[in-house]
Amino acid sequence: MEKTLEKIGEVGVASIQVELLARELGVTKGSFYWHFKDKQELIREALVYWYDSATRLISQAAKRNFDDPRDRLRYVYKLALNIRYDVPGGAVERALQEWARISTLATEITQRVDQERISFLADAYIELGHSELEARQTATLALAQLTGINVLLRSQPNRDRSEYLRAIITQFICQKN
Numbered sequence: 001m002e003k004t005l006e007k008i009g010e011v012g013v014a015s016i017q018v019e020l021l022a023r024e025l026g027v028t029k030g031s032f033y034w035h036f037k038d039k040q041e042l043i044r045e046a047l048v049y050w051y052d053s054a055t056r057l058i059s060q061a062a063k064r065n066f067d068d069p070r071d072r073l074r075y076v077y078k079l080a081l082n083i084r085y086d087v088p089g090g091a092v093e094r095a096l097q098e099w100a101r102i103s104t105l106a107t108e109i110t111q112r113v114d115q116e117r118i119s120f121l122a123d124a125y126i127e128l129g130h131s132e133l134e135a136r137q138t139a140t141l142a143l144a145q146l147t148g149i150n151v152l153l154r155s156q157p158n159r160d161r162s163e164y165l166r167a168i169i170t171q172f173i174c175q176k177n
Helices: 001-010 019-026 029-035 039-065 070-079 093-099 104-127 132-155 163-172
Strands: none
Touching: 001 019, 001 039, 001 093, 019 029, 019 093, 039 070, 039 093, 039 104, 070 104, 070 132, 070 163, 093 104, 093 132, 104 132, 132 163
């Protein structure tokens, strides 16, 4: 699934070729079809995997490993500003958002990912004393900022992102007045 997502980020969903993907993975085309009925099933499974790995598992790990909501926020903000292909605004997400223009499934999954990310962040802000409205607004702005930074820096993959992480932490992790 990771290789499929990486390839989606490189070439887009429409340009995924089963034969090429199988060759890059070192498996036969027949082996591919043993696991997946067709390309669409592979893409569906990749979407579900992306949802799990980019959202659900990260929020579970953050909740399990960090009691302090500030630490949870720092953890997810640091992950989100990583140069991986599956971060908010990263190559995979951009390709899936493009595909969502014509795919109901992609629309549903990308919307669910956005809403769950916002809900996770908002929950932390509520724990910090924000009202539900303030928490949701702050979470939405933080996600938009993270996504935007990743989009803007896509042409500079080797750029040090630590300055942006510090700015995000300063801007979005503070005591409520």
